[in-house]
Amino acid sequence: MTEAILVAMLAFLLGGILKGAIGAGTPVIVIPLMSIYFDVPFAVAVFALPALVSNLWQGWSFRRHLSDRSFVLRLVVAAGIGALLGTLLLAALPSHWLSITVGLLALFYVGFRMAKPDWALNYAFARSLAVPAGLLAGILQGAAGISAPISVTYLHAMQLPRERFIPTISALFAAMALIQLPSLIGVGIMSWQILWLSLLACVPLFLGMPIGAALVRRFGAKAFDRTIMVLLLVIAVMLIAESV
Template sequence: MEFFYIFLSFALGGILKGATGAGAPIVAIPIIALFYDVPTAVTIFVIPNLLSNMWQAWSYRKDQLPPALTYRFAATGLMGAIVGTFMLAYLPTDLLTVMIAVAVTLYIAFRLARPEWVLEYATAVRIVVPVGTVAGVLQGSLGISAPVSLTFLNAMKPEREQFIATVSFFFVSMALVQLPFLVGLGLMTTERFWISCIALIPMIGCMPIGAFIARYVPRSVFDKLILALLALIAVKLYAEVAFGG
């Protein structure tokens, strides 16, 4: 039954990634954290995250936003991810769980706010270093950088291909540096490594389902279903800490 929840979480993450090009961790990691813990969730997500984003980054490599933004975003995210991985290893489990719940709550709030303003490219380049660093810390410690990374990129209103190319390169950069640190800190055990590899199957397998949904189901309906699911997960995570499960 435990592996069923892992399979389900990665399947749902794959559907979301197939539909939008990103966002798999925001669904998969909180679900896994409900039944295991945050370090397990973040660790077993690394391999699927790395390989799926490598494929997307290569497929859309010609559509990246200019290097002044893309490479700075990835480089600072990489450095932040190192800091975040140490936080994952040493912070108390309950604190990490609350941080996951807060990150999900912030993501829901950002999605519901739907700001009309557009972040100008020149401004984005000026703030990309602190934004990338914070997003990297969140990715390393919680596996979820969406409240910062996806909000930042979406605010520039890029084309879908530009968004996928840039965010995929960002995630690949962080995962490449996070993996050896997870091994070195003892978080990536042999068992977790193989679970992580196997979890790639439902995630990749369900991405075409997400692409199909994106073509035939109104985006507004799909978004509401995802946000409702995330709200339930966030409430459960808060309850886990408040009442001890």
């Protein structure tokens, strides 16, 4: 249990730094890093409560910038349904398959961000994709704990300004976590021990967020983003190597 606490604290501190810097991306760090030491269901369960609390707080902080609420509503409802379906897959699939999936998703995310940093979608067209994008993001979040290849890429491609991007993606992640948390209890993955660890993990997550914001102001978003991509690449390769 001591090792679990130390790994979780480090993972959530790094995830909080990333979230404070760009407003998203915590599971991209937390899930692969914890999955190296434990299985994916454990990592996903520990992440559920911090995801809910941090995104509710961040979304509330930026609530005045949340516009186009009909789009956000369709996105979050679809994501919630997807999170339920994904949690059922999490409970049914073999752990090593899930670990490989997490690693591959992380690699895809890094590769796509490097190859297409300026990829964009027409806003009207992107808006029409709210339901399928939300549903697929929810399934990935529920089954593997990482929706960034869909959620972050999709919303980033809409070229939303930072003050709109943060409450929109916070609402998306909060909706998925709100459904995922009771679903994990229902399928027997979430235990009291994991729930207490999940609650404890909120501390380093919130401590890391102002650090990330300060680092971006000091070094710039691009330098910080590249550092995170290198770290994520190493984590993903290690996770896949230990799962095959």
